[in-house]
Amino acid sequence: MTSLLKRISGHAGRIVLALVFALPLLFMLVSSLKTDDQIFGDLGSPRAFLPVGALSLDNYTAMFDRVPAARFLLNSVLISSITVVLGVIINSLAAFALSRMQWPGRRLVLTTVIATLIVPFETFALPLVWWVNQLPLLRVNGFHLEWTTGWMDTYQVQILPFAANAFSIFFFHQFFQSIPKELDEAAIMDGAGWFTIYRRIVMPLSGPAVATVAILTFLPAWNSYLWPLMVVQSEELRPVMVGISYFFQLNVGWGQIMAYSSMITVPILALFVAFQRSFVNSIASTGVKG
Amino acid sequence: MTTNTAAPERLRPVRRTRTNNARRRESLTALGMATPAVVLLIVFLVVPVALAFALAFTDARLISPTPARFVGLRNFTQLFEDPVFYKSLRNTVYFAVVVVPLQAGLALVLALLVNAKVRGVNFFRTVYFLPVVTSMVVVSLLWTFLYREDGLVNRVISTLTLGHVQGPDWLGDPATAMPAIILMSVWQGVGFHMIIWLAGLQTIPAELYEAAELDGATPWHRFRHVTWPGLRATRTFVLVTITIAAFSLFTQIRVMTQGGPLDSTTTVVFQAVRTGYDQQQTAYAAAISLVFFLLVLTVSLIQRFLTREKD
Numbered sequence: 001m002t003s004l005l006k007r008i009s010g011h012a013g014r015i016v017l018a019l020v021f022a023l024p025l026l027f028m029l030v031s032s033l034k035t036d037d038q039i040f041g042d043l044g045s046p047r048a049f050l051p052v053g054a055l056s057l058d059n060y061t062a063m064f065d066r067v068p069a070a071r072f073l074l075n076s077v078l079i080s081s082i083t084v085v086l087g088v089i090i091n092s093l094a095a096f097a098l099s100r101m102q103w104p105g106r107r108l109v110l111t112t113v114i115a116t117l118i119v120p121f122e123t124f125a126l127p128l129v130w131w132v133n134q135l136p137l138l139r140v141n142g143f144h145l146e147w148t149t150g151w152m153d154t155y156q157v158q159i160l161p162f163a164a165n166a167f168s169i170f171f172f173h174q175f176f177q178s179i180p181k182e183l184d185e186a187a188i189m190d191g192a193g194w195f196t197i198y199r200r201i202v203m204p205l206s207g208p209a210v211a212t213v214a215i216l217t218f219l220p221a222w223n224s225y226l227w228p229l230m231v232v233q234s235e236e237l238r239p240v241m242v243g244i245s246y247f248f249q250l251n252v253g254w255g256q257i258m259a260y261s262s263m264i265t266v267p268i269l270a271l272f273v274a275f276q277r278s279f280v281n282s283i284a285s286t287g288v289k290g
Numbered sequence: 291m292t293t294n295t296a297a298p299e300r301l302r303p304v305r306r307t308r309t310n311n312a313r314r315r316e317s318l319t320a321l322g323m324a325t326p327a328v329v330l331l332i333v334f335l336v337v338p339v340a341l342a343f344a345l346a347f348t349d350a351r352l353i354s355p356t357p358a359r360f361v362g363l364r365n366f367t368q369l370f371e372d373p374v375f376y377k378s379l380r381n382t383v384y385f386a387v388v389v390v391p392l393q394a395g396l397a398l399v400l401a402l403l404v405n406a407k408v409r410g411v412n413f414f415r416t417v418y419f420l421p422v423v424t425s426m427v428v429v430s431l432l433w434t435f436l437y438r439e440d441g442l443v444n445r446v447i448s449t450l451t452l453g454h455v456q457g458p459d460w461l462g463d464p465a466t467a468m469p470a471i472i473l474m475s476v477w478q479g480v481g482f483h484m485i486i487w488l489a490g491l492q493t494i495p496a497e498l499y500e501a502a503e504l505d506g507a508t509p510w511h512r513f514r515h516v517t518w519p520g521l522r523a524t525r526t527f528v529l530v531t532i533t534i535a536a537f538s539l540f541t542q543i544r545v546m547t548q549g550g551p552l553d554s555t556t557t558v559v560f561q562a563v564r565t566g567y568d569q570q571q572t573a574y575a576a577a578i579s580l581v582f583f584l585l586v587l588t589v590s591l592i593q594r595f596l597t598r599e600k601d
Contacts, residue, residue: 007408014403018417021477025420027442028432044445094327097320104317109328116335118590122538122559123583126566126575127341128334130352164330194319223425225541230567241427244545254435261428272423276416279423283482284489 023049029266032059032258039254059259066252069260071236072243076264079158079239080221086163087217088210094164095172096198100184110173116166122226129230132157157231158239162221167286168213175209176202212282215275222268240264342583345576352570365577375578377553378561385472385557386536386589393476393483394528400480401487402517415488419481426478430545433474437461437546461547464554471542471555479535483528490524491517526597530590537586558582 026049031039033055042048063069097103098110132151139148151157179202187197203210225241232238241264247257272279346365350358369375404415421429436442437460444457460470494517502512540559543549549556549564558578566575 010403010406011408014414017400017403018414021421021481022417024432024436024477025424027436028428040440043440043442044449048442048445090326090330093323097323101316101320101323102313103320106320109324113331116331118534118587119335119339119583120534120538120586122540122562123579123586124335124338124342126562126572126579127345128338129567130345130350130572130576131338131341133352160330161334164327164334166331166335169327194316194323198323219423223427225425225427225544226563229544230563241425244427244431257431257435261431265424265428268423268425269420272420273416276412280415280419280485283485286486 025265025269028258029262031255032262033057034059034255036253036255039258059253059255060263063252063256063259063263066250066256067243067246067260068235069240069243069263072238072240073264075155075237076222076239076241079155080218083159083162083221084214084217086159087165087168088213090164091168091213092172092203092206092210093198095169095176096202098169099173099176100181100197100202101194113166113169117170125226125230128161132161132231152231153233153237155237158224158228158237161227162217162224165217168217171213171216171285172206172209175206179205208278208281211275211278212285215279215282216286219268342576342579345573346580348573350573350576352567352572358573361573365574366581368574369577369581374553374556374561375558378556378558381468381553381555382537382539382557382559384468385475385539386533388469388472389475389536390529390532392472393480393532396476397480397483397528398487400484401491404484405488405491415485418484421478422481424478426541427545429474429478430542433470434461434546437470437474462551464552467547467551467555471539471546475536475539475542479532483532486528486531487521487524490521494520522597526594529597530593533589533593534586537582537589558585 030049030051033051034042034053035058038053039048042053047053094113098106098113134149135151137148137151137154138145183201184197187201192200223241224239228239228242229245232242244257244260247260345358347360347362348358349361349364400418404411404418438444439457439459439462443460447455447457458466460466498516498520499512502516507515538559539557540563543555543557543560544563547555549560559582562575562578562582565571565578
């Protein structure tokens with residue numbers, strides 16, 4: 001009896017909490033399909049969370065008309081995917097050298113990389129803004145190239161600072177160490193070079209690590225706000241999160257804001273639900289190893 | 291040394307050159323593989339961290355025709371006389387002191403709830419995790435709408451109390467603005483730490499629970515003597531990560547309140563961005579960043595020390 005009661009109360013708790021977490025997001029999705037009048041009219045009743053009334057995609061079309069949303073979306077896709085690809089390659093190469101090869105200075109580099117893990121980005125974001133503004137830049141000016149300085153307002157300033165990542169190196173390092181070293185020795189006997197071992201043996205065995213690093217690079221890249229806010233001014237280089245600030249100046253309706261928010265959230269939520277297991281495992285492994 | 295050293299000694303030079311060649315090649319290849327990451331980390335992490343220290347003692351501005359000059363401790367004396375800085379510091383600590391236990395505790399409750407072997411438990415894990423995947427910018431915008439005086443939160447309060455309680459203008463009132471941001475931040479981030487607690491819970495051997503049950507331990511005793519000690523390493527990780535994230539509070543403030551009303555939600559990172567970026571005072575912002583860095587470092591060291599000592 002009591003165990004049945006406990007199980008029911010446990011389930012009731014889980015359901016109530018699920019509502020707390022899901023309803024605000026559901027409200028966002030549902031409101032994106034309603035007119036502003038209906039959004040406010042439905043607020044006092046459960047209708048706020050239900051796709052009822054005169055539903056349309058008008059907010060989406062209006063939003064695309066008023067805001068260069070397609071451009072923002074393209075920028076974010078471009079920036080996030082290049083960061084992920086570069087991140088996987090650069091960090092796995094470094095981790096391979098650190099975990100499987102012998103070279104002077106290996107310990108020092110590894111220790112330094114691990115030490116940088118505790119530095120939050122916020123503590124050096126502003127000096128970094130000043131610093132990237134001093135870096136040399138090759139620009140196309142009409143028909144000739146010219147050297148200038150200042151990386152403000154470029155794609156690379158949104159990508160390169162996040163390509164190398166201490167956590168990714170550390171994570172690949174831990175994973176590579178679990179792959180038997182005898183494989184390397186056998187491959188060297190067969191005349192393989194180190195790069196071949198990396199590409200043909202170690203990386204093909206590291207699918208889960210690659211997935212984890214890819215997810216943990218993609219999410220912050222897609223969701224990043226502070227950095228692009230500071231280094232991107234022109235409209236055509238803005239990623240989706242900074243694109244939102246557009247709405248503050250334009251004084252558009254809430255329905256359109258909800259449409260834009262849904263547009264930049266739903267793809268990520270869909271990805272998450274599809275790859276739920278590897279998502280959760282990648283987050284879980286950050287804590288267990290930490 | 292021993293009698294038969296002569297033969298190996300004669301062989302050694304030959305072997306050594308071969309291994310030396312292989313060694314050198316291995317070192318060079320390794321260096322080549324590590325270089326891209328190391329160079330990027332130096333340029334975009336080590337140098338800016340060093341710059342945070344150096345620029346704090348200059349008068350550097352983001353865009354300036356004259357090169358930066360050394361000004362000694364001027365930025366720091368200005369900072370310690372700035373009343374907004376003390377408000378930022380106070381608000382940041384307030385946020386962290388409430389969020390850390392609240393989020394860590396709630397995340398543990400969630401983890402225990404979804405660690406049960408019942409049907410549909412995977413569904414609940416997914417739902418609790420949804421806000422984590424949603425960006426803080428979107429979450430902040432959404433909740434700005436929910437927190438309006440005529441918004442959803444107040445409508446729900448009004449319905450639940452049968453119209454007896456009329457909620458405040460959450461973000462417009464200095465007394466409720468920070469609590470409202472705290473509530474929303476916990477809602478967004480708690481799923482992340484639920485997963486980490488869950489991973490910790492799953493490393494505790496089931497035999498320990500079976501043994502405790504045989505001894506007639508109550509659920510509370512089982513939690514107190516099996517679960518809690520089994521989560522020691524996870525606990526440190528959860529506390530340290532939430533604390534650092536809490537100290538870095540920025541996005542919510544920028545989107546929802548701009549530090550207001552009456553500076554009641556200004557935080558250290560928000561103030562640093564406002565002076566360093568909006569007002570282009572790089573050096574002053576570097577000084578704020580430096581103080582912030584020391585704050586985070588001190589707190590996480592104390593935390594590590596305390597969680598270690600308790601065992």
